[in-house]
Amino acid sequence: xxxxxPATTNDEKLYELVRSVGVGLVxxxxxxxxxxxxxxxxxxxxxxxxxxxLFTVGIRNESIGSIHTTHSPYFIIDEEVLPLxxxxxxxxxxxYIDRKAFEL
Numbered sequence: 001x002x003x004x005x006p007a008t009t010n011d012e013k014l015y016e017l018v019r020s021v022g023v024g025l026v027x028x029x030x031x032x033x034x035x036x037x038x039x040x041x042x043x044x045x046x047x048x049x050x051x052x053x054l055f056t057v058g059i060r061n062e063s064i065g066s067i068h069t070t071h072s073p074y075f076i077i078d079e080e081v082l083p084l085x086x087x088x089x090x091x092x093x094x095x096y097i098d099r100k101a102f103e104l
Contacts, residue, residue: 011051
């Protein structure tokens with residue numbers, strides 16, 4: 001292996017921003033810190049160049065068979081979650097832009 005993957009590390013300020021948006025959308029009880037993992041992720045190269053945060057939207061729904069992770073060949077997405085995921089990503093972007101505007 002010529003080049004090892006760096007650790008994926010979240011920027012603390014961005015983490016708090018993402019967490020606050022998540023809590024606003026789905027409530028404190030439904031926002032969970034992601035456990036630390038030893039897996040490699042291409043995202044880590046981005047986080048070395050700029051502040052970044054890696055987050056996910058939970059999509060597990062046993063009633064439709066949505067029980068596998070995104071990298072599994074058996075992955076099935078619960079399409080009912082797509083609007084929430086879109087709202088979450090949009091909320092993160094808009095909150096980030098709004099906060100950056102006050103720093104100028």
